[in-house]
Amino acid sequence: xxxxxxxxxxxxxxxxxxxxxxxxxxxxxxxxxxxxxxxxxxxxxxxxxxxxxxxxxxxxxxxxxxxxxxxxxxxxxxxxxxxxxxxxxxxxxxxxxxxxxxxxxxxxxxxxxxxxxxxxxxxxxxxxxxxxxxxxxxxxxxxxxxxxxxxxx
Numbered sequence: 518x519x520x521x522x523x524x525x526x527x528x529x530x531x532x533x534x535x536x537x538x539x540x541x542x543x544x545x546x547x548x549x550x551x552x553x554x555x556x557x558x559x560x561x562x563x564x565x566x567x568x569x570x571x572x573x574x575x576x577x578x579x580x581x582x583x584x585x586x587x588x589x590x591x592x593x594x595x596x597x598x599x600x601x602x603x604x605x606x607x608x609x610x611x612x613x614x615x616x617x618x619x620x621x622x623x624x625x626x627x628x629x630x631x632x633x634x635x636x637x638x639x640x641x642x643x644x645x646x647x648x649x650x651x652x653x654x655x656x657x658x659x660x661x662x663x664x665x666x667x668x669x670x
Contacts, residue, residue, distance in 0.1 A: 520590050523583040530579035531663075535656035537569055538649050546646070559638040563630040566645070570619055577612055584608070600666025607659040611652050618648040 545565070549558050584605070591597055622644040629638035662669075 520587055523586045526579050527583040530576040534573050534576040535653065535660065538653040538656060542649055542653055555639060556635050559630050559635060559642060562642055563627050566623055570623065573615060580608065598667055599670040600662050603666060603670065604659055604662045607655050607662065611655050614648055614652050618645055
């Protein structure tokens, strides 16, 4: 029962994080670029990211605790497959990239938007876009490893 609960929480948190990045990058970004002038688009992203990034922090906590909880329930690192070790590596890389994104370009984006320094805000939004693209790709790879890795490695 504990593994089922941990796995369910783990998957829900991963869906929220990776699905949110997919929605933002593939759906919202192109529409925002078409509909809004740069200053309003930058204000939109600053506010959207403020809300979304809070949920990402919660998702990260759930993913880390549920993931390590499942590893403990399986008897520790010696008793898990290579695919789980790979999933841990890609997952922690995603967390590191997100932490950088949050504490550097996102912080600078919010300050630039607040002070209406639009060229700087645009520069920071482009940095965020690149990191989200990388993390979205890593997220998809992590999902592939987590679901099919047992049969691949």
